[in-house]
Amino acid sequence: MERKGKANLEDIAKVTGVSKMTVSRVLRGGQGFSDETRDRVIAAADRMGYVPNRLAAAFNSVQASTLVGICVPRLTSGLFGHVLDGVDRALTRLGYQVMIGCNNHQPLEEEAWLRQVVSWRPAGVILSGRSHTPGAVELLHNAGMPVVEIWDLTTSPIDMSVGFSHYDCGVEVGQFLVRKGRRRAGYVGASSRADVMGQARMEGFSAALVLAGYPLVDREVLLDSPGFYAGYYGLETLLARRPDLDVVYFHNDEMAIGGLAYCQQRGIRVPEDLGIVGWGGMEAASVLPRRLTTTVVPTTLIGKQAAEALVARLKGEPVQDVTVIATRLVPGETG
Amino acid sequence: MERKGKANLEDIAKVTGVSKMTVSRVLRGGQGFSDETRDRVIAAADRMGYVPNRLAAAFNSVQASTLVGICVPRLTSGLFGHVLDGVDRALTRLGYQVMIGCNNHQPLEEEAWLRQVVSWRPAGVILSGRSHTPGAVELLHNAGMPVVEIWDLTTSPIDMSVGFSHYDCGVEVGQFLVRKGRRRAGYVGASSRADVMGQARMEGFSAALVLAGYPLVDREVLLDSPGFYAGYYGLETLLARRPDLDVVYFHNDEMAIGGLAYCQQRGIRVPEDLGIVGWGGMEAASVLPRRLTTTVVPTTLIGKQAAEALVARLKGEPVQDVTVIATRLVPGETG
DNA sequence: CTAAGGCAGTTTACCGGTAACGTAGCCAAG
DNA sequence: CTTGGCTACGTTACCGGTAAACTGCCTTAG
Known part of the structure; x- marks a missing residue:
């Protein structure tokens, strides 16, 4: 009779000999019942494996769902x-x-x-x-x-x-790099069509460079997911076009690490020959052989x-x- | 009267002059109504910004929720x-x-x-x-x-x-390393108290080594989250105790990369002086300066x-x- | 010409919990 | 003795949707 785990308020009510409203009040920790009733109800609910039905609760009332x-x-x-x-x-x-x-x-x-x-x-x-x-x-x-x-x-x-x-992130990096003496900056991004936020960082970056008098030299934006490989090949493509770049800003840290890997493989010295900057602050970036310059996001x-x-x-x-x-x-x- | 966005089946029913059951059938794509009725109902639902109430639907019926x-x-x-x-x-x-x-x-x-x-x-x-x-x-x-x-x-x-x-993962790595000539293996892990799965990998690893006759020399398990830093310091601690290890199996790739960073910093040649093996197959691991030996999990x-x-x-x-x-x-x- | 059947709906009951309100019993103050 | 208030409950209605049963009306087969 006490079907384990499928009991509802009414079942508990029947077993304890009270109304389901009282059971409801007890189980939600309200008031208006004696200690004895409370104990009996709680014991029955426990014994019968009662699982509240939030569907019914949320459905019924104006009271917000959880x-x-x-x-x-x-x-x-x-x-x-x-x-x-x-x-x-x-x-x-x-x-x-x-x-x-x-x-x-x-x-x-x-x-x-x-x-x-x-x-x-x-x-x-x-x-x-x-x-x-x-x-x-x-x-x-x-x-x-x-x-x-x-x-x-x-x-x-x-x-x-x-x-x-995101725009300001890009601006900050642009200003920072100019202060560090970089003059020929590139950008490597990847966007699965509609990443407006990565786009905003690039625009801020570009705007800061223009303002400083050293506008963005070139950019390479792949239609790919912004991961390590995209960074690797994106940098390869960009440098093939513009070998004279002295720093590259990446869409994110994963891509920047891909770029770092490319430099390592081609004997490009970082940061002497080429600066690499990422974005995001992924943990890996801070333990790499060379600690990545990046924007840490909390x-x-x-x-x-x-x-x-x-x-x-x-x-x-x-x-x-x-x-x-x-x-x-x-x-x-x-x- | 047509309160935008708060309409329910009954409101639509009233506006279109049918019963709410008919509206329900139309909106769920059932049958038993004329094309004309269907069009009127759909138009009204659209106009009134009807949002179905899955709470009520799931609550009512045996029909599974989504x-x-x-x-x-x-x-x-x-x-x-x-x-x-x-x-x-x-x-x-x-x-x-x-x-x-x-x-x-x-x-x-x-x-x-x-x-x-x-x-x-x-x-x-x-x-x-x-x-x-x-x-x-x-x-x-x-x-x-x-x-x-x-x-x-x-x-x-x-x-x-x-x-x-996970046990078999550990076994496979143990056998692989013995075949590659490693004889003095260590393990670096980190477990936030109860990670039985990482534990299982270590046990499999250890068992395979015992079977091959070259039992696990030492292990260092930190009570920390299994990240890059834990790998770095775990390896440092382990090597301080047992500098004679020739390979270390890590809890996961993040920690292995931390270990790699430590080796790089201390001038420990990998894999000549010390082998490093991770687990998990994180993307970063395959583009690092040295491609990490690891178990890739799909x-x-x-x-x-x-x-x-x-x-x-x-x-x-x-x-x-x-x-x-x-x-x-x-x-x-x-x- | 009548029964059977299909179409296009309507009506009713119900899901499980909760808000709002009702009520019996008891005690104390007036 | 009555009234009022309090405690500890019980009753009723309802939330929005759905299953199942029911109802006219029209068509078609026998």
Whole structure:
């Protein structure tokens, strides 16, 4: 009769001889019952292996669900792994469940994911970047739940934004390299079609160089995933065209390490013959034979702050709309 | 009256002058309505920005939800990022939503996560490893949903298993190194308390060495996260005790790369003075100055197969309980 | 001409939990 | 003795969607 593990409130109510409302109150830790009733209910729930049905709870009430969605551009990037970790730690602690998604840098895929997730009536969502389809924006406005845009800062967020300016990252590197005496800079990138954030870094980089009077000499942007091989072959291609470059800024650290490998193999001395600069601050970059010059992004912190902003808004606490996270240009031995 | 974005089936029904059951059938692509009715309903749903309520749908019916949970030991590991990617791609394509969790290699945290997730009545879950608390196992049995244990193979899975033997990975490396003439092997690991899988690799490694007559000389296992620094300092500590080692097997590639960095810095020639072997097959390892000898694990494939096994079981298709995924020992230039 | 069957729907009941409200019993103050 | 308030519950209605059963109406076969 006491079917293990499939009991619902009513079953427990029957067994303990109270109403299911009382069971509900006890199990959610409310009040309005005697200690004796509480003990009997809890014992029965335990014995019967009661598993609450959050579907029913969330479905019924205006009370927010404990579901939070997060969509990142790529799941295989080490950086986003840390972001996810920051989000997950912060939210798990508070009793939320995290639904993930990946948009491959495509706003359309983000919208498709959003439509699925919103149909679960989540408490809020975290998105990456600030490019969204009109449909996605409308959906979010109608849903009326907290939204945090992370990674790429925007001054006019849908709701809240936690991140930094990719453009400024590029500017900072450009200025740094000019100060270090570099005059003929190149850029090697890779974008799976629509990575506007990598694009922004390059634009900032280029703008800073123009301003300093030493404009970007050449660039090579591959239509490939931004990994080690793309860095290796991208640098090879670029140097074949312009052997006179004295520094190359890469889309990210993985690619920069690929570039380093190419230099090593061709006997190009780094940083004497050629400077190499990455972006992102992946751990590997700081233990390489030559410590990579790169911009360190506090990934876990971004995830944590995003989660906290979302929860604060849910609780009705005051939250600032835009949280700026400082990145750090770390001069290594390659730039 | 047509409140944008908050319409439900009944609102659409009223506007189009049919019953909500008809609207439900139309929107789910069923049958039993005229083309004209269908067009009117779809137009109204579109106009009113109808967002289906999966909470209600999943709640009501025996029909499975489209939620799948996956729990990994660490979110910051590049390997699990690829596993997640494989799972996500496979499931998204089929209309499922993915809930993530992270157990930090602790079965207790896995159980806590499971209790949360099961309360959402998911269609199935994917777990990492084969160590689970009794409470978790009971919960899963009672829930009666598909369960896939990935990463570490088990011959008696709770339900299904997709992975490989960590022990065998260690054995293979041990045999390989003995064949290459190594005689005095060491091991450098790091375990945040309860990483039984890394432990299994070391045991297999050790067993193979014993069998060959050249038992493991010494090992250094740090209580730290298995990253580059742990590899660096682990090797330093180990070599301080046993400078006569001729090869060191590392917990994973990150640590092996840290070890390589240490050798580079101390002028230890690799592989002449000391062999370095990693595990995992992270991309960086194949483009380093010296290509790392390591075991490549088809991470994305594991995620994909796990997702497919789960869905097959949901559809009632025949599925084999245990799927063995082949790992590949790739001799590089360091071992 | 009538029964059978198909089409295009409608109606009803229900899923499990929760908010809101109702009520019985008890005690103390007026 | 009555009233009012408190405690400890019980009752009812409802959330949004879906399965299953039901209802006219029209066509077609016998």
